[in-house]
Amino acid sequence: MESRRLIETRCSASGNHVYWFRYSECGRRERCCRLRGPKGRDSFPSRADRPRGENTSVYGQPLGLPQHSKVKMILKKCVKILFITIISLSVLENYPTKPKKDPIKGNCSSKDFGVVCDGVNVNDLTSILEKEVQNFTNGKGYIEHLTIKDLFVENKTLAQNWIDTKSFRILNLSIEAPKIGKIENSAFEGYVFEELNSLSLVSLNISTLEEGTFKGLQFLKVILIKRSEIHQIKKNVLRGMAQNLTKLYVEEMICPLDIYNLIGTIPLPNLTTVTIINNNIESIKNDTFCHVKNVEIVQLYSNKIEDIGCGNFHTKSLKLLDLSSNNLNTLEPCIFFNHSLFGINGSLFVSNNEWSCNCDLYWLKQLRAAVKTIDDPKCASHSNKSFENVIFCKKESSGDKTKGWRLIGLIAWTNFKIFTMNDAR
Structure with missing residues (x-):
């Protein structure tokens, strides 16, 4: 009821x-x-x-x-x-709860090409390396190759003394750590980095490369920066390694890159190879390469370059210049004076660009016919025909229109003969 x-x-x-x-x-x-x-x-x-x-x-x-x-x-x-x-x-x-698992600790192991540390916390890195210092250094007192992947750092910052030891030195260092968002000034200063020969920075998300980032790397010879998101590069960033740096590689950068601040602000007397490829670069400012007096190889292909200033590549040591696969449609003849690109061992690559084959570019056609060290560019404005198959000017045979271009061809030919004699000696 x-x-x-x-x-x-x-x-x-x-x-x-x-x-x-x-x-x-x-x-x-x-x-x-x-x-x-x-x-x-x-x-x-x-x-x-x-x-x-x-x-x-x-x-x-x-x-x-x-x-x-x-x-x-x-x-x-x-x-x-x-x-x-x-x-x-x-x-x-x-209610019985599952016990909390300790965070997975990374480890370092010896490989054929050196030591690899994967998933290590920066606070534990020094102690891990010191524990196995005899195995990692083979009793020599230095680690020849150290590769660090997925390094965990506090506040996304690679701070000073992140490897703090006097038990060994590192000769070649590679860091691949997307969690790094900042590198403090003098982060590579200290006993362990005093004899570092090469440094590779891969997949970093750094907002700014400061002037003192590479302080203490006075013996560094090779640096590679690849697949990193760097928003700004300050002037004189390579000052710490300027005297001994021989090779510079910058590849597949995510943000637009201003290479003037990288190499155009301080003398780099021993830099012989500059490879800056697959980046987002629209122009090369005047005098960007004015401080690399002894450069021999410059590779700038696949960079979306549209304009190159006149004050570049004025060096007699240059033997290879690769400007292929960019967005160039014309070039100033002043770029190619006073270097050995047109000697026996010289090479100039300008193919796969959007060349406008007109009177402004007729000098390059004459130069290519004279020295034979330039690859086979095509005319985008003439259905991708080779230079020799296109009439750049309606009055190419007229002395009035081509006097200046013939003079450029004569200068290029003279340089070719001079450098040929020097190579023979």
Whole structure:
């Protein structure tokens, strides 16, 4: 039987009828109420006998419960919620949880080509290397090749003394760590880096390369920066290694690259190879290569270059210049004076560009016919035909239009003869 609570009250509207109201759980907040008629059955009052009042509905149903009933219901709900909460907390407290796993610690191991450290925390790196120093150095006191992958650093910063030891030195170092977002000044200064010959920085997310980033690497000869997101390169960034650096490689950089700040602000007397490829470079400013007096190989292919300033490549030591696979459509003849590109061992690559074969570029056609050290460029403006198959100027045979270009060809030929004699000696 459904439990019911009866409330009897006398209706002021009819006076001689007793109304009783039944409250049962027809719904959470629904109230059931009926009028007890003269025959003892539940029925609705007639329209004339329906009570009217502030606290009754059209059927004699109270609009709300008495105040004490409301309070009692609220208290019951609060007790119920409190009881459920206590039970839940006690169950969760006694529930067996899985033990927390310690973070995976990386390790360092000896490979054929050197030592590889993978997934190591920077705070543990020195102790790990010192523990195995005899195995890693073969008793020589130095690690010939150290490769570090996925290095974990605090605040994404490679700080000073991140390898702090005097037990060994490193000769060649490669770092591939996307979690590194900043390299502090003098991060490579210290006993362990004093004889470093080569440094590779791969897949870093560095906002800025500061001037003092490579301080302490005075004996460094080779540096490679590859697949890194470097937003800004400050001037004189290579100052710390300027005197002994011989090879510079910058490849597949994500952000636009200004190579003037990299090599155009300080003398690099021993730099012989510059390889800057597969980057986002639109132009090469004047005098970018003015401080690399002894450079022999310059590779600038696949860089989206559209313009090259005149004050570049003015060196007699240059033997290979690769400008292929860019967006060049013309070149100034002043770029190619005073170097040995046109000697026996010289090579100039300018193919796979958008060359506009007109009078402004006619000098390059003459130069190519004279020295034979230039590859086979095509004319984008003439359905990719070779230079020799295209008439650059309508009056190519006229001395008026080609006098200047013939002079350039004569100068190039003279340089070719001079350097040929020097090579023969």
